[in-house]
Amino acid sequence: MPYKCDDPRVDNWAIETLDEIHPLAADSNNSLVDLRYVLSLKRKHEGPDTEDMVSKDYHKGLGGKSLLPLWSQDVRLNFQNATLEQVAWQNQIHQLRLPSLSKAQAAGYNHSWFFQTPIVDCPKMLESLLNELVTGKSASNDENIADVDVNIETGVYYQSKEELFEEAKKLDCDAIVNCTGLGASKLCNDYQMIGARGALLVYDRKTCKRLDSTTDDEIPGSSSDVQELHDACIFAVERPWGSDEYPSYMIIRGDDIVVGGTCLNGDTEPTMRPEERTRLLENARLMGIDTNACQPKEDWVGFRPYRENIRCEIDDTDDYAKKDYEKIRLVHCYGTGGSGWTIYTGMAKEATRLVLQ
Numbered sequence: 001m002p003y004k005c006d007d008p009r010v011d012n013w014a015i016e017t018l019d020e021i022h023p024l025a026a027d028s029n030n031s032l033v034d035l036r037y038v039l040s041l042k043r044k045h046e047g048p049d050t051e052d053m054v055s056k057d058y059h060k061g062l063g064g065k066s067l068l069p070l071w072s073q074d075v076r077l078n079f080q081n082a083t084l085e086q087v088a089w090q091n092q093i094h095q096l097r098l099p100s101l102s103k104a105q106a107a108g109y110n111h112s113w114f115f116q117t118p119i120v121d122c123p124k125m126l127e128s129l130l131n132e133l134v135t136g137k138s139a140s141n142d143e144n145i146a147d148v149d150v151n152i153e154t155g156v157y158y159q160s161k162e163e164l165f166e167e168a169k170k171l172d173c174d175a176i177v178n179c180t181g182l183g184a185s186k187l188c189n190d191y192q193m194i195g196a197r198g199a200l201l202v203y204d205r206k207t208c209k210r211l212d213s214t215t216d217d218e219i220p221g222s223s224s225d226v227q228e229l230h231d232a233c234i235f236a237v238e239r240p241w242g243s244d245e246y247p248s249y250m251i252i253r254g255d256d257i258v259v260g261g262t263c264l265n266g267d268t269e270p271t272m273r274p275e276e277r278t279r280l281l282e283n284a285r286l287m288g289i290d291t292n293a294c295q296p297k298e299d300w301v302g303f304r305p306y307r308e309n310i311r312c313e314i315d316d317t318d319d320y321a322k323k324d325y326e327k328i329r330l331v332h333c334y335g336t337g338g339s340g341w342t343i344y345t346g347m348a349k350e351a352t353r354l355v356l357q
């Protein structure tokens with residue numbers, strides 16, 4: 001579900017990433033990726049209606065006025081555009097821990113996108129990817145990957161593209177892939193880059209206390225309920241619980257529950273504001289956490305490296321030729337906004353194609 005990323009290439013890159021991580025999610029021995037149900041609350045039905053279905057071009061994918069995104073057609077996601085009532089019926093089988101559906105309906109959410117998606121445990125995955133490089137062994141299969149010399153702790157913070165080229169020349173490299181995220185703004189004088197600030201609360205999944213959403217007064221849940229139900233990810237990006245700049249969401253990520261959020265372009269405040277924290281606690285309560293009975297283990301603020309179009313291209317500015325850098329190819333690979341983990345495989349493959357072409 002690409003977020004805060006408007007580049008038309010992301011749908012394909014997300015599918016290539018899904019190809020890689022979906023099998024990991026299905027493998028019960030692998031804890032890097034979990035398959036989770038997602039409930040995204042909606043005020044209106046945005047899918048095709050009867051008029052669309054009978055339109056001549058609908059089944060060729062040309063007709064109709066469905067606002068559903070392209071990724072929703074991927075069968076692996078089991079996507080449904082369902083009413084909350086339908087979700088409640090299905091939940092008698094799935095037994096998911098969902099927020100109070102009657103409260104959600106009272107707030108005006110009568111519809112939903114209900115689907116299953118792999119969720120990457122990002123810190124664990126980064127460790128595993130690094131381990132792959134260092135040991136030369138792939139985590140996803142038993143293949144040996146190429147023998148590479150890896151050094152991620154260089155401590156070097158490049159001040160200009162020229163410094164990058166000088167380093168590459170010294171190391172006898174013929175390609176540079178620039179993945180500096182928001183840092184590219186200064187490194188490449190790329191003024192299109194914007195930091196989209198996000199603030200989150202992180203709860204420990206094992207000790208986090210839950211509300212019993214089956215009662216309207218949301219009394220704290222008993223411990224037996226907690227064990228029987230399965231955690232799901234919940235999103236409310238529409239009012240009143242959420243909005244574009246202040247989405248409400250809960251993501252189940254490995255042993256953590258992440259509650260968000262904000263998406264504020266150009267806001268550079270590095271720590272959480274008190275009023276922001278109050279709102280996030282209210283989000284946590286709406287999503288089913290008993291905020292009187294447990295505390296988050298961490299407050300977190302980060303900056304999404306947003307750019308209208310992701311920069312994944314060969315740098316063909318020719319001002320390096322005279323400096324004897326013409327044998328070194330610079331490929332830029334940054335600006336993923338709020339979707340870096342959704343598209344990382346597809347985008348890395350594209351950058352590799354550009355290096356090799």
Ligand SMILES: Cc1cc2nc3c(=O)[nH]c(=O)nc-3n(C[C@H](O)[C@H](O)[C@H](O)COP(=O)(O)OP(=O)(O)OC[C@H]3O[C@@H](n4cnc5c(N)ncnc54)[C@H](O)[C@@H]3O)c2cc1C
Nearest residue numbers: 157158180181183198302303304336337338339340341342
């Ligand atoms: C609150 C929040 C929630 C998010 N939620 C999701 C989500 O649910 N799903 C999703 O897919 N994505 C999500 N993202 C987005 C995702 O985290 C980013 O897209 C991704 O981390 C960007 O990765 P990157 O490697 O391009 O950049 P970064 O992770 O920023 O890495 C850039 C690296 O380059 C280094 N660097 C920068 N400049 C220089 C320099 N001049 N010299 C040397 N090194 C340099 C930096 O130190 C850093 O290590 C979220 C982000 C935030 C902030």
